Amino acid sequence: MSKRRFAEQPLSDWMKGQGPESEIVISSRIRIARNLRTHPFPMLASSQQSLEVMNQLTEVASSGKLSEQGSFETYKLAELSELERRVLVEKHLISPNLANESRNGAVILSDEESVSIMINEEDHLRIQCLYPGFQIREAWTLASRIDDIFEEEADYAFDERRGFLTSCPTNVGTGIRASVMMHLPALVLTQQINRILSAVTQVGLAVRGMYGEGSESLGNLFQISNQITLGQSEAEIIDNLYSVAQQIIEHEKAARQRLMTESSIRIEDRVLRSYGVLSQARIMDSKEAAQRISDIRLGIDLGMIGGVTSQVMNELMVLMQPGFLQQVFGEPLSPEARDIRRAELIRKQLT
Amino acid sequence: MLCQECGKKPATLHFTKIVNGEKNEFHICESCARDKGEMIPGSPNGFSIHSLLSGLLDFERTGPGAIQETMRCEVCGLTYPQFSKLGRFGCSSCYQSFESKLDPLFKRVHGNTVHVGKIPKRSGGVIQTKREIDRLRRELITRIDQEEFEAAAELRDRIRELERKAEGL
Numbered sequence: 001m002s003k004r005r006f007a008e009q010p011l012s013d014w015m016k017g018q019g020p021e022s023e024i025v026i027s028s029r030i031r032i033a034r035n036l037r038t039h040p041f042p043m044l045a046s047s048q049q050s051l052e053v054m055n056q057l058t059e060v061a062s063s064g065k066l067s068e069q070g071s072f073e074t075y076k077l078a079e080l081s082e083l084e085r086r087v088l089v090e091k092h093l094i095s096p097n098l099a100n101e102s103r104n105g106a107v108i109l110s111d112e113e114s115v116s117i118m119i120n121e122e123d124h125l126r127i128q129c130l131y132p133g134f135q136i137r138e139a140w141t142l143a144s145r146i147d148d149i150f151e152e153e154a155d156y157a158f159d160e161r162r163g164f165l166t167s168c169p170t171n172v173g174t175g176i177r178a179s180v181m182m183h184l185p186a187l188v189l190t191q192q193i194n195r196i197l198s199a200v201t202q203v204g205l206a207v208r209g210m211y212g213e214g215s216e217s218l219g220n221l222f223q224i225s226n227q228i229t230l231g232q233s234e235a236e237i238i239d240n241l242y243s244v245a246q247q248i249i250e251h252e253k254a255a256r257q258r259l260m261t262e263s264s265i266r267i268e269d270r271v272l273r274s275y276g277v278l279s280q281a282r283i284m285d286s287k288e289a290a291q292r293i294s295d296i297r298l299g300i301d302l303g304m305i306g307g308v309t310s311q312v313m314n315e316l317m318v319l320m321q322p323g324f325l326q327q328v329f330g331e332p333l334s335p336e337a338r339d340i341r342r343a344e345l346i347r348k349q350l351t
Numbered sequence: 352m353l354c355q356e357c358g359k360k361p362a363t364l365h366f367t368k369i370v371n372g373e374k375n376e377f378h379i380c381e382s383c384a385r386d387k388g389e390m391i392p393g394s395p396n397g398f399s400i401h402s403l404l405s406g407l408l409d410f411e412r413t414g415p416g417a418i419q420e421t422m423r424c425e426v427c428g429l430t431y432p433q434f435s436k437l438g439r440f441g442c443s444s445c446y447q448s449f450e451s452k453l454d455p456l457f458k459r460v461h462g463n464t465v466h467v468g469k470i471p472k473r474s475g476g477v478i479q480t481k482r483e484i485d486r487l488r489r490e491l492i493t494r495i496d497q498e499e500f501e502a503a504a505e506l507r508d509r510i511r512e513l514e515r516k517a518e519g520l
Contacts, residue, residue, distance in 0.1 A: 043439055169439075172466075174468035230466060
């Protein structure tokens with residue numbers, strides 16, 4: 001079997017684009033949850049019912065309207081190998097829930113992978129749009145347009161008082177989850193991060209560590225997203241996230257500035273030390289790799305390292321995960337073997 | 352300290368659960384923790400948003416005047432106790448079936464109970480018009496308060512026009 005498009009490259013095409021504030025904001029994402037009025041939510045749907053949902057929604061993808069937004073490919077989860085599903089999760093194109101627990105699940109992917117439409121996840125339909133850098137409004141515009149295309153064909157579950165009805169009460173109303181993924185090494189180094197993040201949670205936003213378990217952050221990456229979906233309009237939700245993220249960007253910039261004036265030699269030492277380790281190490285676990293990649297990325301942003309780009313660092317963050325490592329080396333790997341292969345792969349990328 | 356559940360093994364897990372300001376401390380051993388896995392943050396079974404929600408919903412159920420009769424969604428068959436355990440609705444009709452219980456829940460989760468965002472284009476024409484009428488009525492009141500009667504009259508005509516349109520839809 002030939003490799004599927006999405007499994008060939010660790011970095012989706014959309015990630016290669018440049019966005020505003022891309023030194024700090026890696027990506028912006030909108031996810032919209034929708035359901036059909038006619039069928040029980042996926043949790044309670046029979047196999048027959050979820051099959052009907054899948055057929056009806058994938059039909060929309062093959063109709064003309066969606067193709068105006070680009071070229072799309074539909075994959076049924078049941079037809080993908082375990083490794084392929086894992087790779088999709090590692091690229092954040094589908095959720096672990098869709099990969100492992102869905103019945104008659106499917107994903108519709110756009111060419112450059114900036115749009116991924118999940119079918120029969122927790123809700124019948126989840127539209128996700130990803131943009132590089134700080135472009136949350138642009139992501140919403142696109143997601144809303146795709147939402148309109150589905151709404152023309154599908155009978156949405158909508159209630160005048162409660163809005164769009166979702167399986168989980170935390171999504172009801174707009175059904176929207178807006179998030180930005182931020183790289184905040186200077187706020188972590190200067191130990192301001194906890195204060196800032198706890199302030200963020202006070203204004204109705206949630207913070208998650210990216211790639212880490214639960215709230216632990218790997219590689220100083222944090223995902224900030226809205227919590228409230230009912231009683232605020234999409235524009236309010238996005239504006240709120242936008243202005244908070246904007247303030248965090250300013251704080252991170254100020255912290256970087258301060259590090260450069262107060263302890264530039266220490267930062268340079270830290271950055272180049274990490275560079276040295278990554279370009280020479282023979283065994284590298286994912287936690288250490290994430291931290292050192294973060295150091296190098298900071299070094300690139302501060303102009304301390306030339307020759308590598310932040311795009312290579314983005315690529316490494318995806319590539320170094322278990323699924324992709326096995327995809328690249330074409331064999332199942334034990335955790336020990338993964339650490340050796342990871343070190344090998346990183347060395348190759350850096351030299 | 353001995354485990355407060357079995358009273359036999361030493362307690363190795365200590366955590367505090369705060370629900371609506373009510374604080375409870377737990378000191379339990381590994382094996383009891385496994386049994387109660389779901390309620391403990393950081394345990395292998397995890398502490399998901401759904402179990403957190405079911406905590407909120409349970410609180411509702413055990414409060415004073417708890418409903419004895421079991422509510423059930425006619426369409427998908429999900430009962431209210433099942434909903435509160437799973438933290439998820441079974442179908443879009445559940446929202447109607449459990450309507451009487453939802454305001455407090457949404458209030459707690461979102462701080463709000465009524466949707467103000469996007470409305471579906473195809474089925475939402477009437478709602479859009481109704482919303483516009485509500486907005487104009489509010490504006491009308493302010494205009495009258497400020498004694499801007501000319502502007503108020505214009506608003507009144509616009510509202511009448513929209514009302515006729517809403518009836519026609």
